[in-house]
Amino acid sequence: MTDKTTHSPHLTPLAASLPATVPFIGPEAQERANGTAFKARLGANESVFGPSPKAVQAMADTAADAWMYGDPESHDLRHALSATHGIPAENIVVGAGIDGLLDSIVRLTVTQGDHVVTSAGAYPTFNYHVTGYGGTVHTVPYTADHEDPERLIAKARQVGAKLVYISNPDNPMGTCHDAQTILLMIQNLPEGCLLVLDEAYVELAPDGTAPAFNIHDPKVIRTRTFSKAYGLAGARVGYAVGHVDLISAFNRVRNHFGMSRVSQAGALAALADAEWLTHVRRQVQTSRAALTQIAEDNGLTALPSATNFVAIDCGQDGAFARAMLTGLTARGIFVRMPFVSPQDRCIRISCGSPQDMALVAAALPEALTEASAAAPATSRNL
Known part of the structure; x- marks a missing residue:
């Protein structure tokens, strides 16, 4: 049987070479x-x-305004996050969940032939984005059901990786490392390598899991979401925190109208409901x-x-x-x-x-x- 997708004249060679997979x-x-x-x-x-009842009400109140695009800068939400975390709003970018942010991160940093390191069996959507932009994924095994920072760093040095991905706490095992372990991992990154630190579950983790934000460090970008603890998975709201040069670069590739007005209102209200x-x-x-x-x-x-x-x-x-x-x-x-x-x-x-x-x-x-x-x-x- 002919594979019409593979032989379509409309696809790039890279797209034609990829399997049609759903993570x-x-x-x-x-x-x-x-x-x-x-x-x-x-x-x-x-x-x-579920989400905060205040978030539900905020989304209901905003539904009548859905004829308007959402604020392409997510200004109010970014400034609320800025106040919550005590960091400048210019170090925060909002996107369509961590998945959307990962797409932008990879698009900004990875091209055909670049090498990326992750753990075998870790979040597969990251790998999906890497291969979609022509990168090569290298994996290391877990150690005692934990992602292994030392193995990840060693592999990054070996292959000259552009990115290293780790989730803390981890999906799918639910384990975590303490903040000091993550800080040591950041310090040991090879030159030119960026750590993608996925903190989707951090609001549910023990105190001491997440390091303090260091917005001056260009070696790490951290992603968080409203999908888990805040109960807004269907609203698709996430954010990334990093050095201003990297965060501002998102404006080169991101979908500026990717955030709905309703989702922005829900996330803003959820953030306020401690x-x-x-x-x-x-x-x-x-x-x-x-x-x-x-x-x-x-x-x-x-x-x-x-x-x-x-x-x-x-x-x-x-x-x-x-x-x-x-x-x-x-x-x-x-x-x-x-x-x-x-x-x-x-x-x-x-x-x-x-x-x-x-x-x-x-x-x-x-x-x-x-x-x-x-x-x-x-x-x-x-």
């Missing part, structure tokens, strides 16, 4: 395929606790404890988490964990799992409501029994 298959696609809705949506690390953020943190802590207990009740091990999800070690290999995931999906529980060994021995379950936790507690032992019964046949298929 994540959405739960909606799975629901369409299965012909039924999930009972518990716990796979995408969204916040089922009480709701505290409430969500408590809910996440409660749910992490519940998931840990559910794992223990079934003879499994939950990894310590600094995020709004828990990675549960299923005790065998990736094939067994996939069987577990399939069993949970069949019972209406949407979860995901790491995709690289040995992390793929785990399944990853987002934090949820007490009702969600009850559904997981009921479905997990059934999925475990089913996967265990099929384990010999599964092993023969490896």
Whole structure:
């Protein structure tokens, strides 16, 4: 069969050479395929606790003004973030979630033949952007279920990397490094290399996880989001903090009207509602404890988490964990799992409501029994 995409005269040679991949298959696609809705949506690390009611009201109040473009400078939100973090607004850029910001970062720094370093099994959308601009991705393994700063730096030196990517706290394992470890990593970056520090989950992490912002250091750019703790994944709002020269360069490539007026209003109100953020943190802590207990009740091990999800070690290999995931999906529980060994021995379950936790507690032992019964046949298929 002819691959019409590959041979299209409209594509660049680079685009034609890339596989048509989707980093994540959405739960909606799975629901369409299965012909039924999930009972518990716990796979995408969204916040089922929702956004601040004040953010919801702000977005509703702004909806009638949706005929206007959003402020292309995101002025009010940037200045609110400036006040929150105690840094100048000129060191902050707002974008369509961390994914949109990663696209701009890679577009600004990577071209055909450039080398980039990340961890094997870390956030795949970063790799997606790198290959989309012609870069070459080099990976290093995790160490004890943590991304390994020393290995990342060593590989960057070896290949002459333009970028090194690390998430802290980490997705998909939920582990984290302390601020001093990250500062040491920044200090040890090779000349000409930029650290992309993804802090999507940092509001949910223990104190001492994030270093203080150093806006004068040109070697690091940090990305944060309103998708996780603030519960605005569907609004697509993120921001990056870095040296003014790099932040101002975003204006060369970013989608200046990429932020909707409604999303900007929601993020601004969410940022101001510290009480709701505290409430969500408590809910996440409660749910992490519940998931840990559910794992223990079934003879499994939950990894310590600094995020709004828990990675549960299923005790065998990736094939067994996939069987577990399939069993949970069949019972209406949407979860995901790491995709690289040995992390793929785990399944990853987002934090949820007490009702969600009850559904997981009921479905997990059934999925475990089913996967265990099929384990010999599964092993023969490896």
